[in-house]
Amino acid sequence: MSERVVVNLKLNGARRTFEVAPGRRLLDLLREDAGLTGTKEGCSAGECGACVVLLDGAPVTSCLVLAASADGHEVVTVEGLQQSGSLHPFQEALVTHGGVQCGFCTPGLAVTGAAALARSPGDAEERARLLAGNLCRCTGYVKVLEALERASSEEADHDTRRERAHFEEAPGHDPLGGHHERPDARAKVSGSTRYVADLAVPGMLHAAVAVAPVASACVVGLSLATARAIDGVEAVITAADLPGKNLVGVIFEDQPLLALERVRMVGERLALVAARSPESAWAAAHLVHADLEPLPAVHDPIQALAPDAPRVHDAGNLIRTFRVVRGHTACARASVVVEAEYRVGGQEHAYLEPQGCLAIPEGRQHITIVASCQCPFYVQQAVARVLGLSLAAVRVEQAPTGGGFGGKEDYPSELAACAAVLAFATDRPVRFVLPRELDMQVSSKRHAMVIRHRWGADRNGHLRFAEVETVLDAGAYIGISTVVAERANVSSIGPYHVPAVRVTTRVAYTNNLFGGAFRGFGAPQVTWAAEATMDRLARACALDPLEFRRRNLLDDRRRRTCTGQSVRRPVLARECLDRAAALAGWDEFHARTRHQDGPAREGMGIGLVLYGCNLHHGGQHLDRSSAVVILQSDGSVVVRVGLTEMGQGNLAACQTIAAQALGVDPAQVQVWQPDTTTVADSGPTVASRGAHASGMAILNAVERLRKRIDPLAAELLGCDERDVLLAGGFASARGDPDRRVPIARLAGEMASRRIEGISTGWYRSTERRFDAATGVGDPYEFYAIACHVAQVTVDAELGLVRVVEVSAAHDVGRVIHRDVLEGQIQGGVVQGIGWGTSEELKLDRGRLANPSFTDYIIPTSADVPRIRIAVVESEGPGGPFGAKGIGEPSLIPTAAAVRNAVVDALGIEIDRLPITPPAIVAALSDRHPFAWVAEEEKAHGRTEEPAAGR
Amino acid sequence: MDVPVQQVIRPTTVAEALAVLAGRPDSRPIAGGTDLMVQLRDGRKRVSCVVDLGGLGLAGIRQIDGGVEIGASTRMDSIAADDGVRRHFPALAAAAGTVGAWPIQCRATLGGNLANASPAADTAPALLVAEALLTVVSAAGTRRLSVVDFFLGPGRSALAPGELLVSVFLPLVQIPPDCRLVERFVKTGPRLEQVISVVSLAGRAAVRTDGALESVRLALGSVAPTPVRAQRAETVVTGRRPDPVARREAVQALQHDIAPIDDVRAPARYRRIAAAVLLDRFLQEAARV
Structure with missing residues (x-):
């Protein structure tokens, strides 16, 4: 037993004394010992900034400060920012300017912003730099930076009051389309919103999981004795101990909650632990010894479909094939044909709040689950199944959820199932919160896809046919991969009129991390490819990419989609394209001489999406x-x-x-x-x-x-x-x-x-007709169209892409809430830029080699482009008051537009996503002015230097 | 979750700290903790006792005879903002302003950045071109060593067990007659802010009125097991105008100064090319200013 340390703090103005363990972090002292749960834990490694507090007035990440080191110092947390009951001006500005979304990063952001204001931050660039240590995945930082700017100006108070008075001043004013304060913003910005990790109930235990470190193996045996011997451990359970079915698949029954005989991916669950402290639980989980006999593995989806590939499941690696066959592509006459193969990488959701849930059993008769999740009814079904209970006996409350983006669609069911079986095994409440690295390692990802195109156009620049062959890397379990593939399949040719279409979309098992839902749901990948091919064809036809698209867009006369569905009028593709191009200054950009400042190259590119609103025909029973x-x-x-x-x-x-x-x-x-x-x-x-x-x-x-x-x-x-x-x-x-x-x-x-x-x-939703065999029919009730135009500057030597501006035009039907709408677009754009340029899942034999915010690079406040938004409203089909969803269309075309802008800037084709600096330098190949240094190095070897490296 | 240490000792004098470090081989100093806390948490470092340097008064920047002395516990934020450092050692000021993000800079210390001995340590190239002198104390006494001799390998420095880095001395630059000084720090990575450098470069050149480089010092990070001086490249350009031929030869020579590896952040080939780009740009700028 280690000694205790006395820590005296001036905490939010009051003198407080704590006695803590020597290894206590300031973060834990604040959250656990002082009960100040406004300070959040997002990464535990000083990278995300959710835990920022003021230490002697300076912002620091409290996860990296030993509590003992803070002894004798002054600490201010988000709870201490308020003065005499009023929010700090930056907090107030975040509330009134729509700078709060999921709210998990908000307290840390509020503290850093308050510190920035105290030192009177200079210009916009400096403000963005000061906030760059506070990652936010929702807002795209635009409204956050606006709030900081407002708060730093003398007008802040005045503005704020005026905006808040919006409704009262105009009592006859309709709420629809307004920008009144979000109902959840005030609690989130003050740190009083309770996320799962902030909830504690008497007698609560903490869960942990032991997972497989390899991608493919046979489970020979599990040794649990040393894990069980850890002080504080109440239960260690394996597949044999489950009361109900050992299954967690949402649609297909291919995935066990706990591995029985086979390991098919890194992170496969082997055993679960419940203990009185998280330290004991994770210590025990690390001591679960698994005797694993390695089996052959396959990590490439194309290779997985070869007849001699190692089988991930006994039935083979081809899960399903989706098709669209409309017209005869073989007979279509085209004078210009392009072919390409695109390798589009996956993406980690990187919500700031890690996955978490709390299971509260009641006498093994029924159970309450409080979960950070998108789909409480999925969680309910999963828990009922593993516990062998009726649906009525399982109550799921959605906790305030710190970001999802699809990553909390299916995985929370698995986590809740784990917590639930531990809760029933111990008859105690169990809280299960994943540490960041494990969250990144085991949760679902956007699917990587290999997409092959053969598209043709006639002499006048009209598309004649499109052939698309796509393979999705589903990973080791199906999850909802087939549903993702369904949307990818019918989204393959974008908002274009194509007389003959042949699309094949295959879903393959591999021993990689499993693919799941992610904002756009298969559409971003195929859109990226389609827009790349559109630019290729435009060049081959010697047409401006804008003009080439104008000739091929769906409109009120030519309304047939990929699947032959007639888009209901008005078809606003041309409107969106023209509005975005006008905002971007497309004509002016192309009329002027481009700046060529040394290695900096400018470029502009377009991306469009035809987004099928709501669920696909295949899922209409859930609609x-x-x-x-x-x-x-x-x-x-x-x-x-x-x-x-x-x-x-x-x-x-x-x-x-x-x-x-x-x-x-x-x-x-x-x-x-x-x-x-x-x-x-x-x-x-x-x-x-x-x-x-x-x-x-x-x-x-x-x-x-x-x-x-x-x-x-x-x-x-x-x-x-x-x-x-x-x-x-x-x-x-x-x-x-x-x-x-x-x-x-x-x-x-x-x-x-x-x-x-x-x-x-x-x-x-209304019933639709759709022929799954041919892929022809009405997969969606109605569509939304969006166009993004990106302007970039590329450092052609270092390969750095700087997105300068994104102009986004969206066919939204009707605006419900202006700040929410803009926030979705800004957040989608920045998330799309991240996916397109810096976010890379680096897989090493199925293991994610960069499961941290240190090496999985999402955009910071310093990476935000100017975002111009054109909202296109109309009296067409839609939902409430004619509104159409905005969450996904906001992201889908961004990376495509950025890709086309980079290609425009550099004059080379790029067929892989993400477009990172090394990827650009590799694509430039011999055209890079310093390509010779690497060749030289190879030729000379390293004879003069001893071989060095880690 | 708590980090797995059993004891925290908070000495108030250097002597007290040294006594603990000498007597406890399982102990390790902690300053800002921005690297060590991560390593303790993920098990890369196992230490049962940490010695908190916060009470030793080792923070501070002062001008002394012939240079500037920076206490080992001085935070990056203070270094980046210090007028004297910005004026005399702009590369160090710039480097300190790129360590992590602002909340890290408000906690991370210069001594910690060096003692952690990462090949990517941002302040290291700037100190290498400044030929900084490090003051190291132990129960046995005080020694001074050049930063050039400090880094031994990834995570390995010349600090022996029981030794403590207490200050860093940067000698003022003697600008040769009829020369002007150009000093820069640049780093490149996958985004603009909050990055671990994929390649960093600090350069200092005394440029004669005819444009020739009277003297040049170059140092790079993340391209070898330690931060390195690029002496071959220095030799090639010294005394010459950095014209395209000289720059090409310098870039060529640089390839023998560095030994990058493929890792999760970038392939070796990219690091070689990026290092060449950063050097070429520094030399172009030296010629232009």
């Missing part, structure tokens, strides 16, 4: 959702929905939709996080369907509720029931706005007369 709306006696409104908030703004969207429909101030509407016991299964929060599906169910609930509100209102107003209007906080009579009654009074009257003030709502 439903449920809502509950309760009008309280004081006129406030409770809304419950089944789709989740993970930072994207679903709470704000639902709040706005309900407020608009009921004519109340959004601040009167409280939308609660989903709980599987309050609404019916609403399907997953994926496919940009959050606001759509929950909004439609809310509108249905309000419509039903109004059947009871309107007669009463009509009675009070003395008008006809059909003439009751609800707006601006009042019920009024149509045509006589002076005759009105406050909705609060109406609600009170309803309550006192015992009129039912609760209503449920339901939504389901």
Whole structure:
């Protein structure tokens, strides 16, 4: 037993004394011993900044400070930034300027920003540099930097108040399309939002997992004795100890919760541990000894499909083949044909909050799961299956979720299943939070794909045919790879009119990390390839890429998609292209002489997407959702929905939709996080369907509720029931706005007369026809179109890509909440730039070699381009009030536009993503001015130097 | 989670610290902790006792006879902002401002950056071109050594067990008559801020009025098992104008000064080319300024 250390702090202004273990980090002292959970743990390695606090006034990452070292010093946490109950001006600006999304990075960001303000940061570049140690995966930093700028200007106070007064000043103003404060922003920015890791219940144990270090092996035996002997360990369990089915696959039953005989990927779960402290749990997990006999492995999806490849599962490595066959590509006459093979890499979600959940058992009869997740109903099903319980016996509450992007679609089911079996094994609550490296190593990834193209156009630059052959690397388990492939398959040719199409999309098992959902869901990869080929064809036809696209875009006359579906009018592809090109100054850029400052090369590129809104035909049975709306006696409104908030703004969207429909101030509407016991299964929060599906169910609930509100209102107003209007906080009579009654009074009257003030709502998408064998038909109900134009500067010697500007035009139907919409676009653009230029999954025999924010390089605040946004609204098909989802279209075309801009800048083709500095230098090959140094080195060997290296 | 150390000792004098370090072979000093805490957590370093240097008063920058002395516990943020360092040793000021991100710079110390002995240590190339002198103390006494002799390999330095780096002395530059001085630090990596350098370069050149380089010092990081001086490249350009021919020969010579490897951050070939680019640019700038 080690000694205790006394630590005296001036903590948020008060003198405090703590007695802690010598190895205590300041972060743990703050969170565990002082109960200040506003400071978050995102990476434990000083890279993400979520744990930043002020130590003697300077921002430091508290995960790297020994508590003992802080003895005698002053510490200020996010909780201490507020003064006399008011938020710090930067916090206030983050709230009012839409700078908060998932909120997990926000407290650290608020602290660093406050420190930056205290030293009066200089220009925009300096401000971006000071915040570069605080990673944010949601916002794209744009609104965060705007907030810092506002807070640093003297006008801050004034501006802030004006914006907040927005609704009150204009009581008749519709909430729809506004930018009122997000309902979750204030709690998040002050550090009071409780994420899973901030929740503790009496008697709670901590979970850990022992995983396989190799990609393919036979499990000969597991030795658990030394792990069980660790002090504090309450349970170590393996596959043999599971009460229900040893299965976690969402769609296919190919994945065990715990490995039985085979290891098929690095990170395969072997045993689970529950212990009284996380230290004991992880120490024990590391001591689980697995006797593994190596088996052959396959790591390339193309090789995996060869007949003699090692089989990942007994049935073979080809999981499924999807096709689109429309017209005869072989007969299509084309004067220009291009062929290419693209290798598009995967992506790590890098949400700032690691995966986590809390399982609270009740007598082995039922269980409550509190989880950071996108899909509580998936978690419910997974837990019920492994515990052998009915769905009704499993309650899942979604905890505030610190980013998802698809990464918390299916993996949380696995994590919750682990926590649940440990909770039942010990009859104690169990919290399971993954450390960052393990989270990156074991969770799903965007699929790597190999995409082969053969496309042809005629002499006039009109596309004649497109042949696409895609192979997805599913990894060792299917998960939802087939669903991803389904979307990739039908998204393969973009928003272009092509008379003959042949697409083949194959899904292959390998012994790599498993692929899963990630913002765009298969569309970003095929879009990247399609837009690359469009630029190739434009060059081959000697046409400007803009003009070539104009000749081929779908429009109100030529509306047939890849699958032959007629896009419902208006088809806004041309509108989006022209708006983005105008914002980007395409014509001016091409008219002027390009700057050639030494090795710096300028370029501009286009990317377009035709995004099928909501779920594909194959998943339409899940395209439903449920809502509950309760009008309280004081006129406030409770809304419950089944789709989740993970930072994207679903709470704000639902709040706005309900407020608009009921004519109340959004601040009167409280939308609660989903709980599987309050609404019916609403399907997953994926496919940009959050606001759509929950909004439609809310509108249905309000419509039903109004059947009871309107007669009463009509009675009070003395008008006809059909003439009751609800707006601006009042019920009024149509045509006589002076005759009105406050909705609060109406609600009170309803309550006192015992009129039912609760209503449920339901939504389901319309049935579509789609032939899975030919891939022809209507996979989606309607489409959204987006165009991004990127301008880059490339250092042609170091290979560094600097994205200077992205102009984004989006066909959104109708804006629900302006800040949320812009935040989605900005965040999607920056995440797309990361995927396209710096984020590389470096796999070494199936093991991720860079599972940290040190070496998995996501954009910082210093990498943000100028982002110009054109919102294209229309009276077309859509969801609530005509709105279309924005979450995914915001990301999909970005990397393609950047790729085309880089190619434009350098004059060489690039067929691999990501386009990192080494990738550019490799692609330049002999054209690099210093290519000879590497050759020279090879020729001379290293005879003069001793061989050196690590 | 706690890091696995059993004891923290917080001495208030250097003598006290040295006594602990001498008596406990399982002990290790900790200053900012920005490297050590990560290594303790992931098990790359196992240390049962850490000796916190925070109470020793080793932080501070002062002008002394013939140079500037920087205490080992001085934080990167202070070094980057110090007027004297910025004026006399701009490469060091620039390098200190690129260590991690701002919250790391507010914690990481110069002594820690050196003692960690990473080939990628950002301040190392700047100190190498400054030919900084390090003051090292132990129970046996005080010794001074040149930073040139300090780095032995990845994670290995000339510090013996029980020794403590207490300060770094940077001699003021003697600018030869009729010369102007050009000193730069640049690093390249996969993004603009918060990167571990894939290649870094510090250069200092005294440029004669005719454009020839009276003297040149070059040092690089992340291209060999330790930060290295590029003496072959220095020799090639010394006394010459850095015209295209001289620059090409310097780049050629540089390839024998460095020995990069393939690792998770970049392939060796990229590092060779990037090193060539950074050197070429420094020499071009020296010719231009």
